Amino acid sequence: MSTTSAPGERPGVAMTDEAYGALRASHALWAGTSVLITDQHGRILVQRVGYRPTRLLPGGALDPGESPAQGAARELEEELGLAVPLTRGLAVDWVSPAGRRTSPEARFPGELLHVFDGGVWDEDRIASIRPAPGEIEGVDFVEPAELPALMSPDDARRALSALRARVNGAGPAILEDGRPLAPTLLDRVNAFTRRRAVQHWPWQDGPAPAGLPVRQSWGWLFAPDGRVLVLLDPANGAACLPGGTPEPEDDQDPAATLIREAVEEASAHISAPVLLGHLPDQEHSAGPRSRVRMAAALTYVGPSRPDPATGQTYVRALATPEQVVELFNWGPGAADQLNAVHRERARLALPHAPRQPITPVTDEDSA
The missing domain is CATH 3.90.79.10 (Nucleoside Triphosphate Pyrophosphohydrolase)
Structure with a gap:
């Protein structure tokens, strides 16, 4: 019964x-x-x-x-x-x-x-x-x-x-x-609903060759727990690392570009950036360019605000380096870049962050 x-x-x-x-x-x-x-x-x-x-x-x-x-x-x-x-x-x-x-x-x-x-x-x-x-x-x-x-x-x-x-x-x-x-953060921003740009450039350790213009300076910015800051479009979840295009006031210094762009895009203040390597972009319309990748520690993150260059207010999030790679389509060179990121993380004496849900950095967190 x-x-x-x-x-x-x-x-x-x-x-x-x-x-x-x-x-x-x-x-x-x-x-x-x-x-x-x-x-x-x-x-x-x-x-x-x-x-x-x-x-x-x-x-x-x-x-x-x-x-x-x-x-x-x-x-x-x-x-x-x-x-x-x-x-x-x-x-x-x-x-x-x-x-x-x-x-x-x-x-x-x-x-x-x-x-x-x-x-x-x-x-x-x-x-x-x-x-x-x-x-x-x-x-x-x-x-x-x-x-x-x-x-x-x-x-x-x-x-x-x-x-x-x-x-x-x-x-x-x-x-x-x-x-x-x-819903997780990735659900709320509709991650993976915008086609990822295919950027299958080979990874090169060290600086770009002399005379090769720098198209972009992006940074792997480490939080104390070993995760890094990633920026997400709130409409479609498209991801980017903090950084951007050099401006005249940067005096052709990729580190200066990264420091400025991190503040403008994410209200993020960082330690002195360290060069990791570069990606030779042979497909740029103006001729070959270099895309520089740097690393630094986050020292302070202020309240979010629109990027003055684009008007976009990004969703700021913390993710493991492995999760960041999965948000892009970087091809075979991604593994070599990831190895360079972890070498710098170890040099900074930061832990290897276990996989966990990608979490937002809120204004309350930055207060």
Whole structure:
């Protein structure tokens, strides 16, 4: 016997096991899984299928008695021909009957859909993909910002929420129709909805060659906990490091550019900057330019205010260096730049910050 109440009954009224089972079966939901996979440039794997006009993440419905992780691994092997262990969940989404377009004949009751982290795939693993004949027409790796145009609205929201949860590293996000119940900073600024600029320039330690003009001076500005300051566009989450274009008053000194720009963009005051290296930009319309990267410690952060050059008021946030790299599409040179950043962090005797949710720097924090 069960004492769980049926609708309309007084609490504590006993039910037979048969009645209780029938009650729970009447509220049954569909159950499904999907897997978020990226390549080494942060692009997301989506599948082209013949039975739908929109793209899909790998995944599908669970078989009877199958756990979500088992189902996700099975679907990956069936659809892409690869056996991949899945041990980390990124999101659990309650897809309501109103949140998915289905035909009335399907009598869609709602679904609980688990999103798992399929990891970052290198070129060898990508080359091993064998799409299931007759089901998967092909796969593509696409910029996160392209998902809303390629997927159904609920699928795109879910995939982007899962990607933000992966970057934050704080555990699975609980979603309703792809929207998080407890939005993080990355959710609130709609991170990854603006296409990231592709900047696959090789990293070079040390100063730029003499005679190569400096196009940009950006800084890795360390907080005492080993995280760094990153600036986010409040409308689309587009990220940049503090810094900018040299002005005449900087007297061709990248350190002076960084000190000035950090104050103007983020009200951030810093220690004397140290040169990390540079990126040779061969694609600039005015000819080859250098993009300098420097490092410094944050000494004081004042109240936020608009950048006088653009009128933009950025969302100031603290992130681990690894999270910062994931917000950009810097290509193979990103790893070398990250190594240079950590060498300077160690020289400053700052800790290696563990992955944690990217957090805003508020005016209260700076008071």
